[in-house]
Amino acid sequence: MxxxxxxxxxxxxxxxxxxxxxxxxxxxxxxxAQYEVVEKDGNIEIRKYPDLMLVSTESNSEAKSRDGSFMRLFDYISGANESDQKIEMTTPVFMEKGGAESNERMGFVIPQDVAKAGVPKPRKSAVSIRKREGGRFAVIRFSGRMDSDVAKSQEATLRKWVELRGLELEESAETAGYDPPFTLGPLRRNEVLIRLKTEVTPELSSSTAKKE
Incomplete structure (x- = not known):
């Protein structure tokens, strides 16, 4: 035995x-997506992001991508655009609050070389190209399966951490996922990101590094 x-x-x-x-x-x-780490405390970071170009679409938050939102974006990078251009998949997949109460907006990051050369227009009206404004974000990283309850719990932890440092955050948060759906929960990389309204003071800046 x-x-x-x-x-x-x-x-x-x-x-x-x-x-x-x-x-x-x-x-x-x-x-x-590239970023600079301004401060790190365990699984929480303050990051500085540059402007990013995203291809995005509305997604029903309750459908968990079963509404075809992921495939609309995947079709776009597979060549369903005015240039018939195939575009490499990138990470992460960003999710933020959409137009309707139950909707979110899903976005794939456009690779840097494509963004510089000119992003081809989508063929489908449900897909759009937009710029994600750069800036400083508070970010908490965690593993496991992402759902609304987990995201809200992580967001609350992040907001409390930021509040203790006297910094001000935007009201809305976004999530980011780095792994395909079949990845085991303990191996998944998930994040909640919230844009900072205030600048990070020099005494809070303890480290500077590129992404992972």
Whole structure:
């Protein structure tokens, strides 16, 4: 019995290591939105983002992308645009509050080289190109499955952390996901981001680094 338990836990450990290695390798294959870390405290950071170009569409928050929102964006980068141009997938997928009460706006980041050369127009009216204004954001990073309750809990933790530092945040928050749907919960990278209204003072700036 003891040997069986040892083999079991060895198998579980191997599975986790292999899964983690695969996940890191898979992420490395995608261009990711660049940012500068201004301050870091555990899983919370203050980041400075440049302007980003996004291709976006409305998504029903209760449908969890089963409304076709993800595929509308995927079709766009697969060539459903006026230039018939295939565009590389990037990370993260941003989600923010949309026009209707139950809607969110899903956005893929346009790769830097495509943004510089000129972003092709979408063919579908439900898909649009927009600029995500750069600036400073408070960000909390966590693993597991993303849902509205988890996002609200993480947002509350982040707002409390920022409040203790005397900084002011925008009312709305956005979420970011870095992994495909089949990624195991413990290996997933999720984030809640909130734009800062106030600048970060020099004494709060403890480190400067590029993204991961």
């Amino acid at each position: 003891r040997k069986q338990m040892i083999y079991f836990w060895m198998t579980v450990g191997l599975f986790i290591v292999v899964g983690l290695a695969w996940n890191v390798t898979a992420r490395a294959g995608y261009e990711s």
